[in-house]
Amino acid sequence: MKRALCMIVFALLAMQSVALAVRPDEMLSDPALEARAREIGQSLRCLVCQNQSIDDSDADLAHDLRLIVRQRLMIGDSDEGVRRYIVARYGDYVLLKPPFKPETYALWLGPLALLIAASLGIFFFYRKQKT
Amino acid sequence: MMRRVLFMLPIVIFTALVAFCAWRLILIARGDTPDLIPSVITDHPAPAFDLPSLLADQTGLKTSDLKGHVTLINFFASWCVPCRAEHPLLIGLKGKGAVLAGMAYKTKPDEAKAWLTEMGDPYDVIATDYDGRTAIDFGVYGVPETYLIDKKGIIRFKQTGPLTSEVIRDRLLPMIGELNQ
Numbered sequence: 001m002k003r004a005l006c007m008i009v010f011a012l013l014a015m016q017s018v019a020l021a022v023r024p025d026e027m028l029s030d031p032a033l034e035a036r037a038r039e040i041g042q043s044l045r046c047l048v049c050q051n052q053s054i055d056d057s058d059a060d061l062a063h064d065l066r067l068i069v070r071q072r073l074m075i076g077d078s079d080e081g082v083r084r085y086i087v088a089r090y091g092d093y094v095l096l097k098p099p100f101k102p103e104t105y106a107l108w109l110g111p112l113a114l115l116i117a118a119s120l121g122i123f124f125f126y127r128k129q130k131t
Numbered sequence: 132m133m134r135r136v137l138f139m140l141p142i143v144i145f146t147a148l149v150a151f152c153a154w155r156l157i158l159i160a161r162g163d164t165p166d167l168i169p170s171v172i173t174d175h176p177a178p179a180f181d182l183p184s185l186l187a188d189q190t191g192l193k194t195s196d197l198k199g200h201v202t203l204i205n206f207f208a209s210w211c212v213p214c215r216a217e218h219p220l221l222i223g224l225k226g227k228g229a230v231l232a233g234m235a236y237k238t239k240p241d242e243a244k245a246w247l248t249e250m251g252d253p254y255d256v257i258a259t260d261y262d263g264r265t266a267i268d269f270g271v272y273g274v275p276e277t278y279l280i281d282k283k284g285i286i287r288f289k290q291t292g293p294l295t296s297e298v299i300r301d302r303l304l305p306m307i308g309e310l311n312q
Contacts, residue, residue, distance in 0.1 A: 048272060090168065091171035
């Protein structure tokens with residue numbers, strides 16, 4: 001019984017999403033635009049609390065950036081256009097998901113290279129032991 | 132022979148790792164902390180802006196005002212503690228070959244004026260960036276931040292966080308001298 005209760009509590013905790021810092025007065029009246037703003041906001045890093053997205057951060061700068069995202073959407077900018085607008089000011093660092101380009105090849109391909117190297121190492125190690 | 136090389140490999144990797152960590156730690160001690168975001172605006176023209184003046188007897192500041200002389204733009208705020216530490220150094224930069232432009236970031240004009248009365252006013256011109264919009268166009272993510280701009284209006288150097296006497300001596304003053312030639 002106790003165990004079941006615990007499981008329910010943890011299941012509920014897991015389902016709960018992180019509280020957003022987006023204030024009601026920031027939100028756009030158009031739900032479709034607001035949904036796009038949320039998606040963009042969650043992909044942008046807050047420059048002040050650097051492991052939070054601008055949607056999660058209570059920092060003043062995050063608030064300002066959320067407003068800019070919404071302003072850009074209101075004048076008809078695309079999602080990619082809005083991201084480019086912010087990246088032009090703060091660089092790729094502001095993107096929580098780093099782009100795939102020569103500077104980040106090591107980041108994206110490094111784990112794969114390590115996996116291949118380790119697999120080869122293990123393969124040759126065991127083949128040698130058998131003989 | 133092959134076995135011996137393999138045997139040494141972990142030690143070599145470990146030594147390389149320690150060397151890398153030591154190198155990063157030295158850089159961090161010198162101020163290159165991981166939260167320092169590399170500037171993307173350096174070597175690009177200053178963004179378009181046109182801000183009102185803080186003081187009634189001065190004109191404001193706009194992008195075209197940056198042409199023709201070396202400018203040092205300093206974003207500061209009356210509520211910013213590191214700005215207090217930096218301020219005496221700015222006063223020391225007066226008349227050293229750059230027009231000193233202050234940007235009162237998210238600071239009420241009265242509070243900015245009171246702060247300058249208390250701390251001294253090093254600036255040749257002071258603009259108010261009350262909503263912080265121009266600061267975002269510059270890529271400011273915390274005050275103080277300082278930008279060195281050449282005669283053509285191109286940003287040549289950015290200091291994130293307060294200026295230090297080392298940065299002024301080793302980087303800023305030599306660059307100002309160079310840009311004035």
